[in-house]
Amino acid sequence: MLERNLLLISGDDALAKKTETAVRAQFADDFEWLRAESLFDGLRLMQENSFALIISDLFLPDGQGLATLRHLKQHAPDVPVIVLCHTRDRDVAVNAVRKGAHDFFCFEDLDSANLKQSISAALAAEALDEDARAAERRMSARFPCRLAVAYQTLEFPFLSGQGSSETLNISSKGLLFTTGEQLEPGKLLQVSVDWPARLENQIPLKLVAEGRIVRCSNGTAAMRIDKYEFRTRKIKAGAAEVKKA
DSSP states (O other), rough: OOOOOEEEEEEEEEHHHHHHHHHHHHHSSEEEEEEEEHHHOOOOOOHHHSSSSEESSSSEETEEHHHHHHHHHHOTTTTTEEEOOGEEEEEHHHHHTTOOOOOOEEEOOOOHHHHHHHHHHHHHHOOOOOHHHHHHHHOOOOSOOOOEEEEESSSSSEEEEEEEEEETTTTEEEEEEEEOOOOOOEEEEEEEEEEEEEEEEEEEEEEEEEEEEEEEEEEEEEEEEEEEEEOOOOOOOTTTOOOOO
């Protein structure tokens, strides 16, 4: 088999490792792996790379159930998607196959031999070559690249401000954003980022992250993300704030 790109989207390190081990047991190094920990990171990678196959957890920090599949198929309609879930969510996965997923597997009974058959069938069913798929990806809808950022320092001197970011990658734990303050390297910050993906395709989200400044110059700060969580955020026009997700 020729080397191909495979995208694995999972926010759980242990489950991601289990999935990768199951695939490598059958395909060795035939795939070049890229992994994302969130739906948004996965969609960014899909804009920048061509993939032969996507394997994704249905339940991600910023994507839940069928909404996860809808986003993936919107951005890469011709790339086969195998979805993963826990046994308790099996019915959702079955519905995902009806909605366009190639196949599904439950983490609890992930079998490398059956996974091999599913992946082989998915690759055999591919109708578009790499160039055509890349063109399709460039034509597809994309999330906005510019994200609104609010930040505040968590230690003296206490500063706060707002900026924007076009470079955010949870998987590599990095954030680059504009700032009107000179933030010293090592400064502990909390940032809130308006997230473009919506929970269940409806509820607005924000990413709240903490970390330390790596560098700051010419109005741009680079921050290392040490921990993060997704929260629901206020909907404009005076709607009440939804409880934390």
